[in-house]
Amino acid sequence: MLTRVTLRSARTLSRPILGGSTRTFTSSVIRRNQNIEPKPEKTGSESKKRPLSRVAIGGAQDANKKYAETNSIEFASWKAVCVLLVLGGGATYWFSKEKERIRIQKEVDSKRSYGKPLIGGPFSLIDTKGQPFTHKNLINDEKKFSIIYFGFTHCPDVCPDELDKLGDMLDQLKKDNIELQPIFITCDPARDSPEIIEQYLEDFHPSIIGLTGSYEDVKKACKQYRVYFSTPTDVKPGQDYLVDHSIFFYLMDSEGQFVDVIGREATADEGVSKIKSQIDAFIPQSEREARKKSWLGFLYK
Known part of the structure; x- marks a missing residue:
């Protein structure tokens, strides 16, 4: 008797309500009458499969590493340029100063005759x-x-x-x-x-x-x-x-x-x-x- 009533009720209520899912509603009624605990439904984020990363394994690290290496090379290049400029300027200053010293010394020597003042x-x-x-x-x-x-x-x-x-x-x-x-x-x-x-x-x-x-x-x-x-x-x-x-x-x-x-x-x-x-x-x-x-x-x- 209980089974017939249950089945009848299930058939009666199996009509779609507001465009909802008949199968889902009927199943919930049956489970309630049979004291069956429903399984927790998965949320949308859990139900969807997580897509595989488009970046290859180690790709981001490699990119950062390459970027860091590039920056290091550029920084080293600028350091080399600065060092060359400093060395070049120092050498130019030394040669010009030394040249002036030699010029003055030659003028002094020209005032002497055969090494005798x-x-x-x-x-x-x-x-x-x-x-x-x-x-x-x-x-x-x-x-x-x-x-x-x-x-x-x-x-x-x-x-x-x-x-x-x-x-x-x-x-x-x-x-x-x-x-x-x-x-x-x-x-x-x-x-x-x-x-x-x-x-x-x-x-x-x-x-x-x-x-x-x-x-x-x-x-x-x-x-x-x-x-x-x-x-x-x-x-x-x-x-x-x-x-x-x-x-x-x-x-x-x-x-x-x-x-x-x-x-x-x-x-x-x-x-x-x-x-x-x-x-x-x-x-x-x-x-x-x-x-x-x-x-x-x-x-x-």
Whole structure:
């Protein structure tokens, strides 16, 4: 009896309702009457099969790897270009600077005759302390240049002006850590004793070394530096007089060789500029000879 009612009810309700599925509705009724638990229906996302990836296995990783490798290569290329530019610029700067140094050095050499300086040479004088001072005192291993001025303590205007200029040049150079050996040689040894010269130089710069000597020794030193000086003849004791002399600063390198002159018309700034350029261009003789034999020898010929 129960089975007939159930079947009848199932047939009665098996008609489609609102376009729904008859089979589904009937099955649900039958299961409810038979106390059968329905199986959970799969959702749409679970019921559909997941499509296979269109990217090959390892494809994304390979692509990223290739992209990273490409970026690395590009970065390395830019680094190489930058390094080449820096090296090229440095080499160009070095060659241009070295070329200028060689040009200045050749100009200095052109002022010398067969290796013997036209200006400068052996002399023997004494300083304000009575100690011997010769041309050998110009030679040093510190590449320290010397600058020599010839004058006299009774000079009314020219010598004081030039010694003031020398003091300005020395102070400016010291700011750039450049120190010279400044030397004052008198052209009037008859009146300029060591004590008088020491007192005279106190008004200018403390680093100036004063030199004097016998008339013959002073005359020889002036001759070595091509300095003209003249004192009046028949001068009476105690009589005042002037000494005519050349007005130049003589720049000497650390090997005791003549480099250049700085005239009266040059300002202190111009003198400093000339001294700096000569110091920057200075190459010791032994080093010049060694460079001529190196692979860069063509620059020094």
